[in-house]
Amino acid sequence: MIASLRYEFAMQLRRPSLWIVYGLVVAVMVTVLDYWSLDLGVYEVSAPKEAMGVAAQIVVTLLPIVYGCMLADRLPRERVLRVDGILDATPSGRTARLIGKYAGVCAATAVPLAIAYFGRALLYVFVEGQPSALGWAAVTFLASILPGLVFVGALAFAGPLLLPPMVFRVLFVAYWFWGNVIPASLMPTLSHTVFSATGEYVRYGLLTPIPPGYGRASAVLDFLRPGYTPATAWLWIGVMIALAAAVLSLVRLHASRSES
Template structure:
């Protein structure tokens, strides 16, 4: 598993297309004025905990699209290259290889995301002289971004086993906008529910005062999945993301074991 992790991580992090696609998505995000008004002074700007939550919210609008799409071709790569029989002959099992590939590929694909986010945090520190921004950035990234990426990574590994990678990418983009970015009043959507992968429940309920109207508000479909933001619902969201990831990885391991036998 460790060897597979190292190989998958090194192979993915060196992909030129990975950095190019992230760069394009980041350029679109950086074009949003709020991204550059985090450190304009506390009279007009935001304090460290506010600024890091805002930066996380802005980056999780588009960068997860790149994350999911760049992972879509990883699960079927061994099959395309016809090396599955060779791997099956090695002194390991399909579950260890799958978990190593999942962890390595997801970690590598998250590296440009982390570079963009912590780079913005460092700029905040330089502009405002507030080192605590790095602490808040670490807390935000760990608690509100990583669980969502773990879920999206498991989804990106499971989806291409059902449909071709290119089809999955199209469906993934549609899912991301429908299930995470479209406001709840526009159409039936799981956006702003505990199944929303953007991490706003953690940022609003655990790391900052609520800024998104979760729970109360105009009636909408799936409101029963929109409890009010609180520390409890923040922990619930993290648990849901981990549980969904675990279920999909279990099904993937089961599929891999059956294919190997």
């Protein structure tokens, strides 16, 4: 598992397109969403915890799209490159290799996203002189961003088992906006539910108060939108991890069935 994790991490991280695509989307965030601005107009600019929460919200609005799309060709890659015969003939376990590959490529694909997020935290520290922002950035990243990436990573990893990677990418972008970004009042959607990967249950249930004026109109599937509390924050983390585990189990099952 460690070998796969290490090499898949290295191969994904050295992929030029990873940095180019992330770079383009971060450029959009900076120019259109005013990402580097310290005053995002939601909270007091001098409150580091809240500032890191708002930065997380911006990061998870767009960058998971790149994250998912860059993961979408990783699982079929061995077959496409015809390396699978050599790998399968080694005594390493297929399950261990699958988990190692998943963890390695997801971690590598999350590196540019983490740089964008922690880069802003560093900027904040230098300008505001509040080193505690780095600590809050780490907590926010681990609790509010990472569980979503764990689930979305598994989904994007497994999707190309059913669809060609390019088709999957198009559908993934549609899923991301439909299931995570659009307002719940617009149409039936998974946005703002415990199945949404944006981490708002942790941000508003554990870390920061709900921003002023952040009201929710009633919508379809509201039974999946409990209030923001510490309990629902932990529930959301559990749901993300459970969904990721379920998707990876299906991938392993699919591989077992394909073995004959």
